[in-house]
Amino acid sequence: MNASFPAGTTTVDQSNTAPAGAKAPLSLMIAAPRGFCAGVDRAIEIVEKALERYGAPVYVRHEIVHNKYVVEGLMAKGAIFVEELDEVPDDVPVVFSAHGVPKSVPAEAQRRKLLYVDATCPLVSKVHRQAERLIEKDCHIIFVGHEGHPEVIGTMGQVEPGQMTLVESVEDVDKLPFEPEDNLAYITQTTLSVDDTKEVIDALVWRYPNIRGPKAEDICYATSNRQAAVKQIAEDCDLVLVIGAPNSSNSLRLVEVAERLGTPSYLIQRASEIDPAWLEGVETLGLTAGASAPEVLVREVVDRIAELRDVTEETVTAAEEKMVFKLPRQLLE
Secondary structure, eight states: OOOOOOOOOOOOOOOSOOOTTSOOEEEEEEEESOSOOHHHHHHHHHHHHHHHHHOSOEEEESOSSSOHHHHHHHHHHTEEEESSGGGSOTTSOEEEOTTOOOTHHHHHHHHTTOOEEEOOOHHHHHHHHHHHHHHHTTOEEEEESOTTOHHHHHHHTTSOTTSEEEEOSHHHHHTOOOOTTSOEEEEEOTTSOHHHHHHHHHHHHHHOTTOBOOSSOSSOHHHHHHHHHHHHHHTTOSEEEEEOOTTOHHHHHHHHHHHHTTOOEEEESSGGGOOGGGGTTOSEEEEEEOTTSOHHHHHHHHHHHHHHSEEEEEEEESOOOOOOOOOOGGGTO
16 A cells, blocks of 8 residues: 655646746646555554454544545445544444554453454554653653644553653743753654754753653654655745645644745645645645645646646655555454
8 A cells, every 4th residue: 555656757848938828837846755654554454454354334533544535435434433432332343543542542442342453553652662661760751742632642641640741842841840860751752843853852952961862763754754855845846735634743744844944835635725826926836745645635636736737747756665564463363
């Protein structure tokens, strides 16, 4: 299910003027990597395999990934999405979303003897295990993340209340009540802005020189790669479009990355949201997709742009991705 990145380059008239009635030329730079990451691929496949193995309906706690198109596609196959376990009947399987859940959720599922499948991204699970190990070392954890995001709720739910403090900004670091000699450690949400997170971590290390950090950064490879790809195209573009949901952290960060480089950017979910007025005066357009947006939506957007302008398409690759995560054993037996 790995996304492919077709170059699709077409030769067109490169002049800035077009005959009356003709579409004006537009250079379209498509970032790669983009779209589905290995964790999203795995989560969607888990729901599909669960439907095949157990039959419909299969309940899913929270959106499996933050993408309406994906969720509606799985609903059409028999998935039912709910927010809490008390909405799940006793005699049906339930899948936990890729964002991860607090420990209380599988504990409740076990108490009710529910059949559940955990689709938490392995890279999020890695952060959960880090938190557990740090608590075993009597550390207080500073968690860099966005309040209210499902991944943050799930990660903070791996420890007891009071053992982890959430910070979102350098200003939050300045307000922390701890002393430099306290036994502190930090971890981060996996879908943050690489640049913003570095600023927060630098502030933590400056204020608490002895604070422990992870051996490797917690921001996942897919988030970092997609941000790097946007950086590679944004300065050459007049506008960048990001395909993703408004509740998708990694998609919102891509908009921020482009805007930080001085390039206007819009977040869209579907091609129908494109305002033709956005393209007025635009000669070079950048396009990317968040980690939960499928490639079919990228092609849909390209087709819509091609209706408005005479497009020369170029794919700009910042990194190659070959990561694949195994499915849970219970779906392979």
